Amino acid sequence: MSEIKHKYQILAAIDHLRARKSRPDINRICKFMLKRYKVSPKDTKADLKRCLKEKSIFKVDYKDNVSYRNAAKWRKKTNLNSKMASTIATNERRIITSAIATLIYQDQSYLENGIAFEDLIKAAVSQDSKFTKKQLETMVHKELVSGSLVKLPNGNLALGPADHDGDSSDSFKFEYNVDSNTKMTSSANSSCRSSPQRMRGRPKKRGGGSTGHGPTNNNTRNAAVRVGERRKMAKKVFDPSDNNVPSKRKRGRPVGSLNKSTIKKRLLGGNQKLDKEGTPISEGQMSPDGSGDEIEHEEPIPHETSGGVCSVCLIQKPRGSNDRLVECRDCNNKAHLSCLQSGSGILKPRPDNTWQCPHCKTCVVCCETNDAGILTVCSICSDSYHALCHIPRIPERLKAWDQWECNNCLESRPTVVGSPAIIPSSIDFEKQHSLSIDPFLKPHELDRAPSKLKEEVPIDPNIPDITNWTTDEVHNYFMENYPEVAPILKEQEFDGQALSMARRADIVQGLGLPLGPALSLYRIVVKLQTRKDDWTMCWG
DNA sequence: TGCTGCGCACATG
DNA sequence: CATGTGCGCAGCA
Numbered sequence: 017m018s019e020i021k022h023k024y025q026i027l028a029a030i031d032h033l034r035a036r037k038s039r040p041d042i043n044r045i046c047k048f049m050l051k052r053y054k055v056s057p058k059d060t061k062a063d064l065k066r067c068l069k070e071k072s073i074f075k076v077d078y079k080d081n082v083s084y085r086n087a088a089k090w091r092k093k094t095n096l097n098s099k100m101a102s103t104i105a106t107n108e109r110r111i112i113t114s115a116i117a118t119l120i121y122q123d124q125s126y127l128e129n130g131i132a133f134e135d136l137i138k139a140a141v142s143q144d145s146k147f148t149k150k151q152l153e154t155m156v157h158k159e160l161v162s163g164s165l166v167k168l169p170n171g172n173l174a175l176g177p178a179d180h181d182g183d184s185s186d187s188f189k190f191e192y193n194v195d196s197n198t199k200m201t202s203s204a205n206s207s208c209r210s211s212p213q214r215m216r217g218r219p220k221k222r223g224g225g226s227t228g229h230g231p232t233n234n235n236t237r238n239a240a241v242r243v244g245e246r247r248k249m250a251k252k253v254f255d256p257s258d259n260n261v262p263s264k265r266k267r268g269r270p271v272g273s274l275n276k277s278t279i280k281k282r283l284l285g286g287n288q289k290l291d292k293e294g295t296p297i298s299e300g301q302m303s304p305d306g307s308g309d310e311i312e313h314e315e316p317i318p319h320e321t322s323g324g325v326c327s328v329c330l331i332q333k334p335r336g337s338n339d340r341l342v343e344c345r346d347c348n349n350k351a352h353l354s355c356l357q358s359g360s361g362i363l364k365p366r367p368d369n370t371w372q373c374p375h376c377k378t379c380v381v382c383c384e385t386n387d388a389g390i391l392t393v394c395s396i397c398s399d400s401y402h403a404l405c406h407i408p409r410i411p412e413r414l415k416a417w418d419q420w421e422c423n424n425c426l427e428s429r430p431t432v433v434g435s436p437a438i439i440p441s442s443i444d445f446e447k448q449h450s451l452s453i454d455p456f457l458k459p460h461e462l463d464r465a466p467s468k469l470k471e472e473v474p475i476d477p478n479i480p481d482i483t484n485w486t487t488d489e490v491h492n493y494f495m496e497n498y499p500e501v502a503p504i505l506k507e508q509e510f511d512g513q514a515l516s517m518a519r520r521a522d523i524v525q526g527l528g529l530p531l532g533p534a535l536s537l538y539r540i541v542v543k544l545q546t547r548k549d550d551w552t553m554c555w556g
Numbered sequence: 557t558g559c560t561g562c563g564c565a566c567a568t569g
Numbered sequence: 570c571a572t573g574t575g576c577g578c579a580g581c582a
Contacts, residue, residue: 036560039575051559078574079567090573560581567574 022063023072025053027117030073030086040084058378072113088114111152112159115139130172342371381405394422479547485512494540501529501537516545 029048033040045064046057055063064084067073074085088111119126119139126135133156140152156173159165165173342353372378377391380399391400392410399422403410407423482490490510494502504527510518523529523538543549 034574037562037575038560079576081575083574558582561579563576563578565574565576568572569570 020063020066020070020072022049022053022055022059023067024113024117025049025055026060026064026067026073027086027088027114030084031089031114031118034086034089039081041082042084045084086114086117088117111140112136112155112165130168130170130174132172136173379405392420394420394425396421396425399424475547476549479543479549481547482512482515482544485515487511490515493544498537498540500533501527504529515541518545 026045026049029045029052030040032048033044038044042061042064046060049055049060050057064073068075072087074087074090076083076085115136116126116131116139119131119135136156137149137152140156141149156165160167160173168174377393377400379391379402381401391402392406393400401410401422410420480493482493485493487506487509490512491502491506494505505515508514508527518541520538523534523541527534527537529537
C-alpha cells in the first residue's frame with residue numbers, strides 16, 4: 017500500500033515534460049512512461065493516483081486543462097502559512113527525492129547502482145537554489161540517519177526500504193548491483209538523447225532571441241541558474257526572406273493567435289473548445305478527480321500493429337499476411353491473432369475483441385494483475401479472476417485450464433462444464449516445463465519479485481544456496497541444468513554473488529541471448545536467488 | 557514520424 | 570510587475 021512502484025519514474029516524466037515546456041498531462045505522462053520505462057498506462061495511472069494521494073504529485077487545473085506538478089518543485093500558491101512549518105521537513109525530503117528522480121531520469125543506471133553522495137548533492141543543489149550545498153548535505157545526512165536513505169555496499173546512496181512518516185511513502189527501492197561483475201546491463205541504461213534541462217527557470221532575457229541566433233549566441237555558461245542550454249546546433253529562427261511581411265518569426269505561437277481558453281472567454285463565452293482535435297470538450301469542470309481516466313480508454317479493438325514480433329510464437333510475419341499481429345491493450349506486447357485464438361484462456365482475445373497480454377490482464381473484481389495471485393480465465397467471456405475474488409471461490413491448482421467458466425456465464429447457461437482454466441503461469445505448468453519460454457515481457461521490467469509472493473511460497477531446501485558459489489560452481493550447476501548457457505555465464509564470470517544480484521535486465525538483455533533462452537535462464541536465476549520455485553516471481 | 561527545444565502569449569499572484 | 574505555464578512551431582534523429 018505504501019509502495020508506489022513507479023513514483024520516481026512518474027516524477028521524472030513530469031519533470032521531463034515540464035523541461036520541454038510540454039504540458040504534463042496524463043496522456044503525455046503515460047506515453048512517456050510507456051516509452052521510456054515500459055510502464056503500461058494502467059500502471060502509470062494507478063501509481064499517479066497514489067502519488068496524488070500522498071501528495072508527492074499535485075493535480076492542477078491550469079488554463080482549463082489538467083496538469084500534474086512535481087510537488088518537490090512546485091511552489092503551491094497557498095496561504096496555509098500555519099501548515100508551512102510542519103511541511104518543511106517533508107519538503108526537504110522532497111527535494112532529495114526529486115533530485116533522485118532527476119538523476120534516475122538522466123541515467124537509469126542509478127536505479128541499479130545507487131547514487132553517489134556528490135551526485136545527489138549536485139542534483140539537489142541545481143534543483144533548489146533555496147538551500148546551500150551545506151544544508152542539502154545535512155539533509156541527506158539526516159535522511160541517512162533516519163533510514164530514508166541507505167548506503168549501499170558500494171558506497172552509493174539509495175532510498176531506504178520503508179517510509180518513516182506517513183506523508184511521503186518513499187518506499188521505493190533501488191535494485192542495484194554492487195558487484196561490478198554483474199554490470200552487463202549496457203543496453204538497459206538507455207540514456208536520453210539529450211539531457212533534460214532541469215531548473216531552467218524563466219529566462220531572464222526576453223525576446224532577444226529572434227535575430228541574434230547562430231552558434232555563439234547564448235553560450236554564457238555562467239548565466240546563473242539556467243543550466244541547460246540548447247546543445248544541438250543553433251536553430252534557424254527565421255529566414256531573412258521573411259523580413260518583409262507579417263510575422264517576424266517562423267516558430268512559436270503565431271502572432272495574434274490566442275490561447276484556447278482566451279478565445280473561449282472572449283468570443284464564445286461558451287463551452288466549445290476550438291482546437292484542431294476537433295473534439296468539442298465540455299468546459300469547466302475538469303473532473304476534479306476523474307482526469308486519470310480521461311484518456312486511454314479509446315481503442316476498443318486490439319489494434320493491429322504495423323510490425324513486430326509475436327510474443328507467442330516469436331516469429332515476425334510480414335505485414336499484410338493474413339495473420340495479423342494485435343497489440344496488447346495496455347503495453348507493447350504483440351501476438352498473432354491465430355496464436356491467441358489457439359492459445360490457452362489467458363491468451364484469448366476478449367469477446368469485445370480487445371486483448372490483454374498475461375501481464376496486463378487483471379482480475380475483474382479487484383483489478384489487480386497476476387502479480388496479486390494466479391488469474392483464472394473464463395473460457396466463455398475471458399474475464400479473469402483471482403481464486404478468492406470469484407464467488408464461489410475457485411478451487412486451486414486445477415489441471416486443465418481451458419474449460420472453466422465464471423459464475424456469470426454459468427448462471428446464464430444452466431449446464432455446467434467447469435474445470436477451471438488456470439493461466440500458464442501456474443506452478444503446475446511451470447514444473448512441467450521448467451525450461452519453456454515465457455513468451456511475454458512484462459511491460460514494466462524495472463523491478464520484480466513482489467514480496468507478497470515471496471512470502472507465500474516457502475523456501476525450497478532442494479534449491480541450493482548460491483551466495484557463496486564460485487564461478488565454477490555456477491558453471492557446474494548450469495552445465496547440469498541448462499548447459500547451453502553455462503559457458504556464457506562462465507565467460508561473464510558469474511559467481512554466486514553476482515548471480516544473486518543479477519536483475520532481469522542483466523539476464524534478459526545483458527547476455528545477448530535470444531529472448532526465449534534468456535527468459536528461461538532468468539527463471540532459473542530467480543529460482544536460485546529466492547530459493548523458491550515460483551514462476552510467477554519472474555513477473556513480479 | 558516522433559521527440560525535443562524554445563519563443564512568446566497568456567495566466568496568476 | 571514578476572514569474573510560471575504550455576501552445577505551437579522548427580529542427581533533428
